[in-house]
Amino acid sequence: MTSATLVKCACEPCLCNVDPSKAIARDGKYYCSEACADGHAGGSKGCGHTGCNCHG
Numbered sequence: 001m002t003s004a005t006l007v008k009c010a011c012e013p014c015l016c017n018v019d020p021s022k023a024i025a026r027d028g029k030y031y032c033s034e035a036c037a038d039g040h041a042g043g044s045k046g047c048g049h050t051g052c053n054c055h056g
Helices: none
Strands: 024-026 029-031
Touching: none
Parallel strands: none
Antiparallel strands: 024 029
16 A cells, blocks of 8 residues: 655645645646635635635
8 A cells, every 4th residue: 555645735825735646736736626726716715624714
């Protein structure tokens, strides 16, 4: 069993770490959710993951 290498979500205030093979990739960066990948368009807050209240 191999352990995944996690990277921090590219959304600056986001606290999440993501597996690049499962992350949402945009412009060579990895994001934990569509909300983060879209830069929290429309003022959306949070990525839906427990304890994280990031926003763009």
